[in-house]
Amino acid sequence: MSDSVIAVDWGTSSFRAYLLDAAGGILERREAAGGILRVRGGDFAAALLAEVGDWLKQAPDALVIMSGMIGSRQGWREIPYVDCPAALSDIAGGLERVDWGEGEAWIVPGLLDESRPDQPDVMRGEETQVLGALAQMPAGGGLVCLPGTHSKWVTVENGAIQGFATYMTGEVYDLLQGHSILGRLMTKGAVNAGRWFLEGVGLAQEGGLLNRLFTARSRVLAGDLPEDEVRSYLSGLLIGDELASTVGAGESAVFLLGAPALTVLYEAALGKLGKTAVTLETDAVAAGLFALAQHLRKGGS
Amino acid sequence: MSDSVIAVDWGTSSFRAYLLDAAGGILERREAAGGILRVRGGDFAAALLAEVGDWLKQAPDALVIMSGMIGSRQGWREIPYVDCPAALSDIAGGLERVDWGEGEAWIVPGLLDESRPDQPDVMRGEETQVLGALAQMPAGGGLVCLPGTHSKWVTVENGAIQGFATYMTGEVYDLLQGHSILGRLMTKGAVNAGRWFLEGVGLAQEGGLLNRLFTARSRVLAGDLPEDEVRSYLSGLLIGDELASTVGAGESAVFLLGAPALTVLYEAALGKLGKTAVTLETDAVAAGLFALAQHLRKGGS
Numbered sequence: 001m002s003d004s005v006i007a008v009d010w011g012t013s014s015f016r017a018y019l020l021d022a023a024g025g026i027l028e029r030r031e032a033a034g035g036i037l038r039v040r041g042g043d044f045a046a047a048l049l050a051e052v053g054d055w056l057k058q059a060p061d062a063l064v065i066m067s068g069m070i071g072s073r074q075g076w077r078e079i080p081y082v083d084c085p086a087a088l089s090d091i092a093g094g095l096e097r098v099d100w101g102e103g104e105a106w107i108v109p110g111l112l113d114e115s116r117p118d119q120p121d122v123m124r125g126e127e128t129q130v131l132g133a134l135a136q137m138p139a140g141g142g143l144v145c146l147p148g149t150h151s152k153w154v155t156v157e158n159g160a161i162q163g164f165a166t167y168m169t170g171e172v173y174d175l176l177q178g179h180s181i182l183g184r185l186m187t188k189g190a191v192n193a194g195r196w197f198l199e200g201v202g203l204a205q206e207g208g209l210l211n212r213l214f215t216a217r218s219r220v221l222a223g224d225l226p227e228d229e230v231r232s233y234l235s236g237l238l239i240g241d242e243l244a245s246t247v248g249a250g251e252s253a254v255f256l257l258g259a260p261a262l263t264v265l266y267e268a269a270l271g272k273l274g275k276t277a278v279t280l281e282t283d284a285v286a287a288g289l290f291a292l293a294q295h296l297r298k299g300g301s
Numbered sequence: 302m303s304d305s306v307i308a309v310d311w312g313t314s315s316f317r318a319y320l321l322d323a324a325g326g327i328l329e330r331r332e333a334a335g336g337i338l339r340v341r342g343g344d345f346a347a348a349l350l351a352e353v354g355d356w357l358k359q360a361p362d363a364l365v366i367m368s369g370m371i372g373s374r375q376g377w378r379e380i381p382y383v384d385c386p387a388a389l390s391d392i393a394g395g396l397e398r399v400d401w402g403e404g405e406a407w408i409v410p411g412l413l414d415e416s417r418p419d420q421p422d423v424m425r426g427e428e429t430q431v432l433g434a435l436a437q438m439p440a441g442g443g444l445v446c447l448p449g450t451h452s453k454w455v456t457v458e459n460g461a462i463q464g465f466a467t468y469m470t471g472e473v474y475d476l477l478q479g480h481s482i483l484g485r486l487m488t489k490g491a492v493n494a495g496r497w498f499l500e501g502v503g504l505a506q507e508g509g510l511l512n513r514l515f516t517a518r519s520r521v522l523a524g525d526l527p528e529d530e531v532r533s534y535l536s537g538l539l540i541g542d543e544l545a546s547t548v549g550a551g552e553s554a555v556f557l558l559g560a561p562a563l564t565v566l567y568e569a570a571l572g573k574l575g576k577t578a579v580t581l582e583t584d585a586v587a588a589g590l591f592a593l594a595q596h597l598r599k600g601g602s
Contacts, residue, residue: 112523114523117525118500118504118516118520119512119513119516119519120516120519120522120523120525121515121516122519122522150515165512166512166515166519167509167512167515168481168482168511168512168514168515171482172473172476172481172511172514175476175477175481176476179476179480180469180473180476181472199419203419203420207508207546208466208468208545208546208547209510209542210468210469210473210510210539210543211420211467211469211543211546214451214467214468214469215419215421215422218420218421218422218467219419219421221421222413222415222421238511241510242511242512244508244509245508245509245511245512246509
């Protein structure tokens with residue numbers, strides 16, 4: 001089974017791997033809780049072998065290619081960021097090989113956007129997902145949102161990543177739930193894209209986030225907001241604030257790339273604001289890693 | 302020493318008391334860490350006696366009057382909120398007497414602002430501080446900011462509190478420092494009203510708070526923001542966001558009422574935005590409690 005690829009998306013707290021055939025088709029996939037922070041003694045070679053050793057036996061010539069925080073200072077090796085704008089070939093140019101006593105293994109560089117001096121931004125992993133989703137976007141262009149703990153908003157033109165911005169939306173939600181005065185009101189009901197979520201999205205367009213968050217408490221006290229909808233209301237306020245400064249009065253269409261539990265919320269929020277959301281399929285990272293592997297094999301790096 | 306007043310500001314985590322003479326002059330003051338959450342078994346009478354029993358011996362006829370969270374469900378007794386707009390006489394009308402086996406003791410009601418149905422708000426304690434500061438404001442009117450864990454913005458006209466809004470500014474700062482990915486960058490240097498604080502205030506006017514907070518990290522990575530200025534930068538972003546929605550393009554003067562360590566930051570931030578800040582003296586709560594006590598003695602309640 002020559003020309004196979006083992007594609008690995010290795011983040012701070014997650015590990016996803018794909019065994020791909022010579023055409024990029026997914027033969028097998030697996031997930032593990034083995035994020036880089038859980039790797040004992042920093043022995044990433046042993047950790048990788050434990051996860052995909054059986055695939056390497058099946059396909060000894062497979063090329064291993066990894067993206068995400070595995071290329072950060074806390075990962076296997078710190079790979080320098082590539083500057084924006086960055087097309088596939090620019091990112092491939094920053095790939096670095098790691099020697100681990102097994103077959104060929106490479107790590108994808110992250111991206112740095114310094115186009116706005118007071119707002120530099122960095123990412124590791126999302127650039128590969130976006131590369132893999134290009135084929136799903138018209139003429140390789142559009143605004144892509146990757147929701148999460150740190151949501152990324154990526155502008156793509158002519159198949160190249162022009163720039164991006166990070167929003168701490170998911171992390172602030174977790175902080176409120178875990179440690180704030182609002183936490184005691186956030187114990188019932190799962191977040192849903194219903195009335196209270198949409199109310200939060202709408203109110204956030206008026207600004208004043210730090211006040212609006214507090215109204216979750218006063219609206220419960222006033223008997224207005226049901227306690228099992230507090231999570232949805234706060235999620236709506238936070239996602240709404242993110243959207244106010246990303247799409248606002250501008251962009252009319254957004255491509256969503258992420259876990260369905262999140263993209264469904266963003267889809268509803270964008271709909272509330274009169275925008276169009278196109279949800280992309282979520283194995284984009286495998287497609288992105290395969291495209292980079294192809295580039296390597298053609299001798300592009 | 303007849304007609305004395307023992308004025309108590311009793312919050313969630315703080316206790317401040319004043320012994321006032323018949324003209325409202327401060328004879329003595331004391332502070333304790335005995336916020337309502339620290340009162341063992343909810344025995345507020347015993348806790349109060351422990352704090353001010355010696356004053357009651359000096360002035361057995363003193364009227365005790367208390368404001369703050371002592372009037373909440375977690376306090377001595379839950380006192381119903383008084384609706385806005387509320388003048389001194391309206392707040393005095395909501396005073397409730399507690400029987401504790403000693404002299405006369407009263408608790409001040411909190412205020413409820415339901416003028417905006419989707420943004421109801423409540424406070425307990427700040428209304429009394431504002432009443433006490435009225436004499437320092439021209440014609441009893443103006444916009445008052447009481448910075449803190451939960452900042453309050455209070456609109457006063459004709460000597461009456463017309464409405465108010467709460468901002469979670471201080472609490473969100475504490476969450477970021479204590480529990481977020483930014484926390485590890487917030488270990489050096491005290492918050493100061495210098496260059497990086499003002500930069501944060503300015504950038505916050507453009508919106509996108511959830512993104513701007515993240516730039517603290519990327520600007521440190523980019524070698525732009527010194528690590529010992531991260532606290533000041535984040536404080537500027539948060540206070541700046543609060544100001545964007547409270548003063549914005551409108552109000553030109555703000556009265557500040559609070560701890561000097563905070564009012565000095567708000568003063569600098571308002572200056573950066575071209576607004577005028579007038580810092581009020583901080584024993585306003587004693588003056589407010591004295592005015593309410595006078596109202597009681599004249600038989601107003």
